[in-house]
Amino acid sequence: MKLAILGADPTTVDLARAAMASGMHTIDWVCEIEPDSPSAGELRSVARTARPAEQWESFLDLTLIDAVIVGRASDEDRRIEQLRKLIQVAMPVIVSHPVADSMLIYYELDMIRREGGAIVLPYLPGRLHPAIQQLARLASALDSPLGKPEQLVMERLLVDRGREQVLAQFSRDVDLIRAVVGEISRIGAMGSTTEQASLANLGVQMSGPGGILARWSVGPTAGGASARLTLSGSTGNATLNIPATGAWTLAIGGTATGGDFAAWDPARAALDALANAIAGNEIKPDWVDACRDVELSETIERSLRKGRNVDLHYEEYTEEGTFKGLMTSLGCGLLMAGLALVVVVALVENIARALKRPIPLVDRWPYLLVGLLGVFLLMQLFSLLFARNDPKDRPGEGPPPND
DSSP states (O other), rough: OOOEEOSSSSSHHHHHHHHHHSSOEEEEEEOOOOOTTHHHHHHHHHTTTTEESGGGGGGGTTOOEEEEEOOOSSSSHHHHHHHHHHHHHHHEEEEEEOSSHHHHHHHHHHHHHHHHTTTESSSOOGSSSSHHHHHHHHOOTTTTTTEEEEEEEEEEEESOHHHHHHHHHHHHHHHHHHHOOOOEEEEESOOOOOOTTTOOOOOEEEEOOOOHHHEEEEEEEESSSSEEEEEESSEEEEEEEEEESSSEEEEEETTOOOGGGGOOOOOOOOHEEEEEEEEOOOOOOHHHHHHHHHHHHHHHHHHHHTTTTTOOOOOOOOOOHHHHHHHHHHHEEEEEHHHHHHHHHHHHHHHHHHHSSEEEETTGHHHHHHHHHHHHHHHHHHHHHHHOOGGGGGGTOOOOOOE
């Protein structure tokens, strides 16, 4: 693939290094490499042959490149606007996750993606790791050597435990948790509730339809970010160690396994997933997974403010669903307005009888009520006037079929 890079951060550096080492991909263009970015010098060193693009809009040309690697930026609003335009022209992108801190932005990008059938992948390669897939099998197998799975505990160690860093790390880690235990429908957080807090000792408890309790916590470390996952069952445990550098190790019931983990390259796996998606294959994790990860991260803030568990009700965010929700709200408002009108008219009529003097226009209230209901019915036609079908249902659009 011919790749372009928009922005410099650790994700874009790793992907650039994997692309250059693969022999199958090239980094042809780079743009908006901020000089003060800690990753700028490293990216220029890795992608030495890439040409700098004066305007990022050149990346909208589908004949120039095959895909764009998008990193985080200090100007988040600008980066999101760039993503909107890239997705609108159906340019395949792989995005540093989380690229924004807002769930609403993620779901907005998802609606644009659905409308045009674009390929948008978050950089979440951990789910593709064979150790995570093995843990997922242990959690779902009827004859699991661990017995009945009961809980998954993830301990994350970070050097910088500031609020932004902790929440960003959680949005990545929770994808691994969801890969093992399934969807999460309830979340409860324990930590400081002040806005200036670092969340240095944040603890999160999660549960879902799968029946496996999940816990996530953050702690200090002097080295790089590392983690440990422990899946506990009724008869045994499985422990996965994720070091800051080097190969992951998995021990099932005290017996180490997975000697081939050293050969696994997360950035290479992400690029392979992107190539498979462009070829028309279904890839996990996808952008919907990224949306739900960020939604769970946002829910931590809500849980801390309320001091209790928060229930989640996942649903597909589409333009049609948003329109129906808006119509429901407006319909309730109009019905309440109609009820208020009836009450006001009754009071005015009583006042008119007491004064023995008619009040102008009071006798025309039924026409006003009918008018309110008529406006509501006319608004329902908007769903027909502006209806859009899924691109996959329109002939000649959407991803190409498999050969």
